[in-house]
Amino acid sequence: MVPTPDLVPRRVAVQVDAALADTRVVLINGARQAGKSTLVRVVAGDRLAERRDLDRTQDRAAAIADPVGFVDSPELLVIDEIQRVPELLLAIKAAVDEDPRPGRYLLTGSSRLFGMVAAPDALPGRMETVELWPFSQGEIDTEPDGFIDAIFALGPDLRHESTVTRAGYAARIVRGGLPEATTRDDPRRRQRFFDAYVQALIDRDVRQLSDIQHKGELRKLVRLLAARSATIIAANSLESALGLSRPTVARYLQALEEIFLVKRIPGWSRNLGTRATAAAKLVFVDSGIAANELATDARALLRPGAPFGPLLESFVLSELSRQLTWSEQQADLSHYRDQSRYEVDAVLENRAGRVVGIEVKAATSVGLDDFRGLRRLADRLGDDFIAGIVLYTGTATLPFGDKLRAMPVSSLWQVPAPA
Incomplete structure (x- = not known):
């Protein structure tokens, strides 16, 4: 309860x-x-x-x-x-x-x-x-929410075992963290809440920020963004789908971010001898809203072809964003992608230039290929690279080379910060 x-x-x-x-x-x-x-x-x-x-x-x-x-x-x-x-x-x-x-x-x-x-x-x-932000998983479960401070302090020495299942993660994604939604156990009642919530934002708050002439297209934009959650979003990629001009789409995206419905995760780069993308990824501030926009529930999310992977990545990025508002470690959150298509879902860089890379996988097992982007980042950064973590839906912490570990997603909220 x-x-x-x-x-x-x-x-x-x-x-x-x-x-x-x-x-x-x-x-x-x-x-x-x-x-x-x-x-x-x-x-x-x-x-x-x-x-x-x-x-x-x-x-x-x-x-x-x-x-x-x-x-x-x-x-x-x-x-x-x-x-x-x-x-x-x-x-x-x-x-x-x-x-x-x-x-x-x-x-x-x-x-x-x-x-x-x-x-x-x-x-x-x-x-x-x-x-x-809406409730973190640690606030809901009375867990410590200390992953960011712990990984910067302990690096690859951090360990965690978990009992959370894939079904448990799916349930957390569709519930989200808005206080009203967390009290509604009936999925249909939660759906009603999310639908009314998004419509109220469009009808009242977005109108206050921007001259909205196409409310129907704005509602469609929210659904399109949910379908592209945790991907790189550019206004020109949405023009044809919405039938709106690029400046109008860009203005609507900005309005949705300013009312805290979505958040952009900027591209990360350093002078690494290769060009990295500067385009931002987009995630929903609350994963429950994104899942509702896709008309998916916890059971449907586990079926083959369901958007479990993108929604899990969005869920992880939003949990990291929440945690950064109170962690002792002052760090910036971004993502990495270079022209050779090496990618890292989340890059945490503190003010000393030390970096933790994080990949998110919806599978219960992890292989060497899942560390491809993290190895690239480690090679480029040298001593500034603290650890590369693949967060997955399995239960154990597993080593995959120097500074590289697979860890359960629940380590985000179940790991305590160092004393």
Whole structure:
């Protein structure tokens, strides 16, 4: 039984609390219904605080009519969905410049605030942004979620055994991590939730960000992206399928990313003596949405020809993205592909230039060919290459050469960070 959303501790809560202690404005940014309001209640705790919600008509009207009066508060002021009235940022800037105490404002937003045309770039040096994703698997299962810190610390010495089956991974993919979806055991009820969720984003949030003239084509675009999850996406490859111009497709892709429906994983390169692709891969922020767009359930996902592999890769990339928001190791996530078609699904590079490469395989067994891209990366990087990991649906950690290991996918959330 999955705990109710109100009771699931969020790992980024510590970051938000620390930011309020030394920063004037803190913004929690993330997808709608990812748990921002619950996190705010937990973090605000016993603090004296006022709260306003710009999704409410009366609050929004007051904010537009009198921005300065709206943000005037002697205590912590919580403002939900700040992207609804981005002009408030100028009033907040004036307030925190006059009274620079930390912890003045706690904001939440459901779109990338400074990607919005209407948002003034008003708070440099005054605001810290914390990104909140849907639940990680570790948050749902009360597991440590420490893989990134562990692999950078231990490299190929990291070991993990797992009892999670392929069917278990399929069930996790279709469930996703949106709090409301995790409480719905009936697949049909979960489907209704996902359908309504995506439609609401298109009808309300995307319209706020972009001039959408073809809502039907935008809905079709979401389904096309789900079918191409974890692949390199270029706007020109979608033109003919949608019957839209390349600039329009590019604008729609940007809008979907800014509302946290999808995320681009950039191409990784270094001066390795060979050109690497700069094109980005695209994954869904929540794997449950992607699976629902493809009308697949956990049982269907295990059948031959089902998109288990791409959805598993997207699932892994989104779990890594979640974990990077709280890991001690500060690293960037990208993917690698060169002109010789050597590929690595995920590349984690820390600020010291040390690299961990990760491949994702839906099979329960792994062979030498599965390490082809990782060996290429290891040869090019030399001592900067910490480890190459193939995450697979088997149960054991297996050696495949110097610094190369196969590990169960569940190591992502079941492995603890080093003390």
